[in-house]
Amino acid sequence: MLAEGRSSVSTLLRNYRELLSIGVHGVGVAIERQTYACISGLLCGWSALFIAVWVGAVLGVLGAIGGFFAIGLLSFGFAGASQGFAVLGALGGFGAGFAVGFLSIFGGSIASAPDHVVAAMLVGGICAFLMTLICLVFEGTFLDFRQFRRPSRRAQEGALTPLLDEVRARMGYSSRPQLRIADVPLPGAWTHVRHIVLSKGLLEQMDQDEIAAVMSHELHHWAARDALAMRFVWGCALPLVLLANAYARVCVPITSRPRWASLFAMVAWPAVALLQLVVASAMMSEGRKQEYEADAAAIAAGYGPALASALSKLKDFEIARTGWEGALLRTHPPIEFRLEAIEEAVAAERTPRTTAASKAGRATTRRSRGPVRSSGSA
Numbered sequence: 001m002l003a004e005g006r007s008s009v010s011t012l013l014r015n016y017r018e019l020l021s022i023g024v025h026g027v028g029v030a031i032e033r034q035t036y037a038c039i040s041g042l043l044c045g046w047s048a049l050f051i052a053v054w055v056g057a058v059l060g061v062l063g064a065i066g067g068f069f070a071i072g073l074l075s076f077g078f079a080g081a082s083q084g085f086a087v088l089g090a091l092g093g094f095g096a097g098f099a100v101g102f103l104s105i106f107g108g109s110i111a112s113a114p115d116h117v118v119a120a121m122l123v124g125g126i127c128a129f130l131m132t133l134i135c136l137v138f139e140g141t142f143l144d145f146r147q148f149r150r151p152s153r154r155a156q157e158g159a160l161t162p163l164l165d166e167v168r169a170r171m172g173y174s175s176r177p178q179l180r181i182a183d184v185p186l187p188g189a190w191t192h193v194r195h196i197v198l199s200k201g202l203l204e205q206m207d208q209d210e211i212a213a214v215m216s217h218e219l220h221h222w223a224a225r226d227a228l229a230m231r232f233v234w235g236c237a238l239p240l241v242l243l244a245n246a247y248a249r250v251c252v253p254i255t256s257r258p259r260w261a262s263l264f265a266m267v268a269w270p271a272v273a274l275l276q277l278v279v280a281s282a283m284m285s286e287g288r289k290q291e292y293e294a295d296a297a298a299i300a301a302g303y304g305p306a307l308a309s310a311l312s313k314l315k316d317f318e319i320a321r322t323g324w325e326g327a328l329l330r331t332h333p334p335i336e337f338r339l340e341a342i343e344e345a346v347a348a349e350r351t352p353r354t355t356a357a358s359k360a361g362r363a364t365t366r367r368s369r370g371p372v373r374s375s376g377s378a
Helices: 002-033 035-046 049-074 082-112 114-137 139-145 160-171 200-205 208-223 226-236 238-250 261-300 304-314 323-329 335-348 356-364
Strands: 178-182 189-191 195-199
Touching (some): 002 114, 035 049, 035 114, 035 226, 035 238, 035 261, 049 082, 114 139, 114 226, 114 238, 139 195, 160 178, 160 208, 178 200, 195 208, 208 226, 208 261, 208 304, 226 238, 238 261, 238 323, 261 304, 261 323
Parallel strands (some): 178 195
Antiparallel strands (some): 189 195
16 A cells, blocks of 8 residues: 555656656747747736836827817818818827826836836746646646536547547657547637647538548647647736736627626726737747648648648638637738648649658748738647
8 A cells, every 4th residue: 555655656746747847848948939929928917018008098098189179279270171180189199198108107117127127027937937837737627627528439529539649640749639629619629738629610510531630730739839838928928818818708798798898998908909919929920830830740741631621611710719819819820821831732742852841831931921810720
């Protein structure tokens, strides 16, 4: 009994040491690949930037109202153009008011106590690291809480694990993540640090080859530690993420919106703006590169045509489940460009001495323009 207890404790400690090693490696990957995203997340989420934007917007609105009426009255009757001058006055008043409010809060913080700003960002970095480890260790529990279940042993879902093993073998990976099922009707797939989640809608609307292609795409994300790196960025911007998620839950639904949703929106909107416009923009270049690399890995494993077919079905069902995932949508390339890259890479397989993966990589590096319409799905 004592020996069994010691063995269990030893196994537990070994597992935790392994998870700690994975977490440290993932943080290193995040800092290396998403340097600007980590810095912008810490700056926007842990300094006075949020308050500065909110105060600046309030003073900007007051300045716009004052500028509109002041310039409008002063220019009244001037060649009948008083309305145009009033609009210019409103724009000028908003800019002046926002600048005064923003600089008085954030500029004053930087000027008077820059060490406090740095200290706040360091605390945020430590919290991000700890939150990354917590999410890594308890990922299965969190997925259970979100009702992402294990696959059933029945025919359709029972074949998923052997299919994932087949895909893993074709891609040359010695291990694989666990599978979870999301009982939602829309097709989608996304990767966590130790799990891949497939939606019920994806299983019902796609054939086996298309599901295998989606798995190959997500397996590359898993093997490259992309999900772990993004989890650390998530931790860096955690205060913004919490507010943005609450905003998406409270203010976005039209039918079930509570009466106090407008009041909450007035308080939380800077979090959504900073997350979408600053943090997501900093993630965009690397995020698009990761999607193209995952597509190239699937093509190299022989799933190019099936992946193109799967993407064609997924492109009309691009949704975000949280405010954070809504920000991630902006970091992914348009599916149309991904389909173009797959077609070029499959055609390039006919060219001697050139692999599909290298051709896909070159074909997709040119695609960093255009409107963003993709999601965390394959």
